[in-house]
Amino acid sequence: MPQRSFKQIKEQFAGYVIGNYSRNPVAFVRGEGSYVWDSEGNRYVDLMPGWGTTTIGHCHPRVISAIQRQCARLIHVDNTFYNEPQGLLAEQISRHSFGGRCFFCNSGAEAVEAAIKLARLHGQQEGRFKIISMKDSFHGRTFAAITATGQDKYHKGYLPLLPGFTHVPFNDLRAVEEALDEKTCAVMLEPIQGEGGVNVADGDYIRALRELCDRNGVLLILDEVQTGVGRTGRWFGYEHYGVEPDIMTLAKALGGGFPMGAMVASEKVSRSLAPGTHASTFGGSPLACAASLAVFEAIEQENLLERCREASEYIFSRLNAAAQNYDVIKEVRGRGLMIGIELTIPGKAVFDYCLKNFVRINCTHETVLRLLPSMNVPQEALEQGLDVLEEGIRKAQSSAL
Numbered sequence: 001m002p003q004r005s006f007k008q009i010k011e012q013f014a015g016y017v018i019g020n021y022s023r024n025p026v027a028f029v030r031g032e033g034s035y036v037w038d039s040e041g042n043r044y045v046d047l048m049p050g051w052g053t054t055t056i057g058h059c060h061p062r063v064i065s066a067i068q069r070q071c072a073r074l075i076h077v078d079n080t081f082y083n084e085p086q087g088l089l090a091e092q093i094s095r096h097s098f099g100g101r102c103f104f105c106n107s108g109a110e111a112v113e114a115a116i117k118l119a120r121l122h123g124q125q126e127g128r129f130k131i132i133s134m135k136d137s138f139h140g141r142t143f144a145a146i147t148a149t150g151q152d153k154y155h156k157g158y159l160p161l162l163p164g165f166t167h168v169p170f171n172d173l174r175a176v177e178e179a180l181d182e183k184t185c186a187v188m189l190e191p192i193q194g195e196g197g198v199n200v201a202d203g204d205y206i207r208a209l210r211e212l213c214d215r216n217g218v219l220l221i222l223d224e225v226q227t228g229v230g231r232t233g234r235w236f237g238y239e240h241y242g243v244e245p246d247i248m249t250l251a252k253a254l255g256g257g258f259p260m261g262a263m264v265a266s267e268k269v270s271r272s273l274a275p276g277t278h279a280s281t282f283g284g285s286p287l288a289c290a291a292s293l294a295v296f297e298a299i300e301q302e303n304l305l306e307r308c309r310e311a312s313e314y315i316f317s318r319l320n321a322a323a324q325n326y327d328v329i330k331e332v333r334g335r336g337l338m339i340g341i342e343l344t345i346p347g348k349a350v351f352d353y354c355l356k357n358f359v360r361i362n363c364t365h366e367t368v369l370r371l372l373p374s375m376n377v378p379q380e381a382l383e384q385g386l387d388v389l390e391e392g393i394r395k396a397q398s399s400a401l
C-alpha cells in the first residue's frame with residue numbers, strides 16, 4: 001500500500017472518523033524504540049510512547065516475534081476453554097506481584113470496571129457497596145470508571161452517574177476516615193495520579209490507608225494502569241510503599257503496545273468472581289497474552305528496571321537543574337519514568353514547540369508537562385528530547401514575561 005500524505009490521511013478522517021479526539025496535525029506511520037516517524041518522513045523522539053503503553057519501546061523485537069509466532073498458531077480462543085499463554089501470563093503477574101489471581105480484559109477502563117464489580121460482589125453479603133475514590137483521579141471512560149474518576153469534566157453530559165461513589169482529596173487520610181462507613185466496600189486510588197497531574201501518594205498515607213481498610217473490612221484497590229509493569233522503576237508502584245493491595249488494575253504497559261488489561265486480586269477476594277459473574281470475549285486471548293509474556297521477558301532479560309532507574313536519575317537531575325534556571329518551573333515530581341513538570345503558566349506552548357521540533361511529550365491539567373519515556377530509552381534520545389523541552393520552556397518563559 002503506497003504511503004498517503006498527511007493531507008490525504010486527514011481528509012479521510014474528516015469524512016469517516018468520529019471527531020471525539022482533538023488530534024495533533026501529524027500521522028505516525030512507523031516506530032522503533034524511542035523514535036517514531038510521521039507520514040512525511042520526519043523522525044520524532046517519543047517521550048510519551050503510546051500514552052505510556054510502549055514502556056519497552058515501539059515495536060520491541062521480542063514483542064514482534066512473540067506476536068508473529070502466536071499469530072500463526074492461534075489468535076483467539078474464547079474463555080469457555082483453556083489457553084496456555086493466559087495461564088503462563090497469570091503466573092508471571094502473580095509471581096511478580098502479591099501472589100494474586102488474574103482476570104484479563106483489553107483496556108484500563110475494563111480492568112477498573114472489573115475491580116469495582118468484584119469489590120461490590122465481595123461486599124454484598126455485608127451490605128457494602130460504597131466506593132471511595134480520589135479527587136483529581138482518572139480511572140477511564142466506561143460508566144463505572146468515569147463515576148470513580150474525581151474530575152467533573154469527565155462527568156459532564158453523563159449525569160446521573162452510578163450511585164455509591166464519594167470523592168475525597170488525595171493524600172488526605174482524615175477525609176477517607178470521614179467518608180468511610182459500614183457500607184463502604186472499597187477505597188480506590190492510583191499510587192501516582194497520572195492524568196490528574198503526576199501527583200505522588202505519600203508513603204505514610206498509603207500505609208495508613210492500608211491499616212484503615214484492614215480495621216474496617218474494606219478492600220484497597222490500587223489502579224496501576226499507568227504505574228504498573230515497570231513504569232516507576234519497580235514492577236508495580238505499590239512496592240515503593242511496603243504494602244500490598246487487595247485488588248490491582250493493570251493495562252497500558254502490560255501488552256507492550258498490544259491492547260491488554262488485567263485485574264489482579266488476592267486469592268481470597270478473587271473467589272467472589274464466581275463463574276457467570278463477569279466476562280470478556282477477547283480478554284486474555286492467546287495473542288494478547290503472548291505479547292504480554294514478551295514484555296515480562298524483556299524487562300527481566302534486559303535489566304529494564306535498572307535502566308529505568310538510571311534514566312530516571314538523569315532526567316530528574318536535568319530537570320531539577322532546569323528548575324533553578326526557569327522561574328516558570330514550579331515543581332518537578334514523579335517517580336521512575338513517570339515525570340511531571342508543573343509550570344506556573346499553561347504548558348500548551350511548550351507542547352507545541354516540542355512537537356514542531358520533533359519531540360513528543362504530553363501536557364495534562366493545563367500546566368503539567370508529562371513524560372512517560374520507555375524504560376530502554378537511549379541516552380542520545382533523552383538528551384535530544386530534553387534539550388528541545390528545555391528550549392521550549394525557555395521560550396515560553398520569555399514570551400510570558
Ligand SMILES: Cc1ncc(COP(=O)(O)O)c(C=O)c1O
Binds near residue numbers: 226
Ligand atoms: C490510572 C488509569 N486508570 C485507567 C485508565 C484507563 O485506561 P484505558 O484508556 O486503557 O481504558 C487510565 C488511562 O490513562 C489510567 O491512567
